[in-house]
Amino acid sequence: MRKKLLAALAPAALLALPLAAPAAMAQDDSETYQAELAELNGSGGSGSLMLELNGEEATITANVSGLATTFMDNPYPHVQHIHINGEGQCPDMSADKNGDGIVDTVEGQPAYGKIGTTLSTSGGTGPEEGTNVEIAPSGGSYEYSRTFALNGDTLESLQNGTGVVVVHGLDPSTLSEEAANAKSNLVPELPLAATSPALCGTLTGSQMSQMPEGSVDTGAGSTSGMEEAWLIGAGGAALAAAAGGAFLLRRRTDGQR
Numbered sequence: 199m200r201k202k203l204l205a206a207l208a209p210a211a212l213l214a215l216p217l218a219a220p221a222a223m224a225q226d227d228s229e230t231y232q233a234e235l236a237e238l239n240g241s242g243g244s245g246s247l248m249l250e251l252n253g254e255e256a257t258i259t260a261n262v263s264g265l266a267t268t269f270m271d272n273p274y275p276h277v278q279h280i281h282i283n284g285e286g287q288c289p290d291m292s293a294d295k296n297g298d299g300i301v302d303t304v305e306g307q308p309a310y311g312k313i314g315t316t317l318s319t320s321g322g323t324g325p326e327e328g329t330n331v332e333i334a335p336s337g338g339s340y341e342y343s344r345t346f347a348l349n350g351d352t353l354e355s356l357q358n359g360t361g362v363v364v365v366h367g368l369d370p371s372t373l374s375e376e377a378a379n380a381k382s383n384l385v386p387e388l389p390l391a392a393t394s395p396a397l398c399g400t401l402t403g404s405q406m407s408q409m410p411e412g413s414v415d416t417g418a419g420s421t422s423g424m425e426e427a428w429l430i431g432a433g434g435a436a437l438a439a440a441a442g443g444a445f446l447l448r449r450r451t452d453g454q455r
Contacts, residue, residue: 228252231356233363233399239300240372241265241396247363249401258317260342265396266369267338275331276367282355284311286362288398299374302394303366304383310362310398314352329385329393356401365397
């Protein structure tokens with residue numbers, strides 16, 4: 199009788215182990231980062247960005263609003279990047295070294311670093327595309343979504359906490375006369391306003407990939423955390439059942455002695 203009970207309980211205990219293992223593997227293979235984008239240089243804009251990383255592949259989604267809308271009767275291009283290897287933070291107005299009333303992108307580099315990845319709408323995503331306005335999102339408000347492989351420098355910067363998202367492009371009419379009339383210190387063919395930072399936010403590890411309580415979302419990214427928790431819970435329940443059965447078995451066999 200004792201052998202039969204033990205044989206029946208063994209599968210329950212074994213089932214618990216493969217349930218928990220895939221959850222741990224899935225958690226190790228994916229990471230999520232988030233940046234809340236605050237205005238710089240009085241841009242009046244705001245936004246947020248989510249980066250879901252699986253190995254080297256990143257799915258990046260962003261929502262931006264309140265920025266300069268048009269330039270020379272065309273939608274205003276807003277070049278945007280993940281900056282790396284700086285101090286991992288956004289600059290304040292003390293970085294305005296030449297006193298023209300704004301922090302231009304060169305003055306901001308000690309805080310947020312150089313361009314690591316260009317968040318372009320198409321084509322290349324390397325730093326060499328950093329000032330290519332033809333593949334930048336445009337307009338005062340936009341939604342951005344793209345999946346591509348991150349380069350090694352940007353991946354390393356995410357891991358060490360120095361990744362910073364910067365969206366560029368200011369309305370010249372809101373700047374001082376000196377800044378409004380100046381040429382970009384990166385691309386002389388462009389005005390300084392076009393390459394100066396308008397939004398900035400530090401990328402930090404996020405739990406937003408988990409489905410919030412009370413919401414229903416079937417997307418793989420938003421429910422993965424809940425699924426993992428359920429699997430771990432199910433595994434724990436199986437182990438508890440097995441342990442409880444073993445305890446009862448011991449009491450019964452002890453009583454029969």
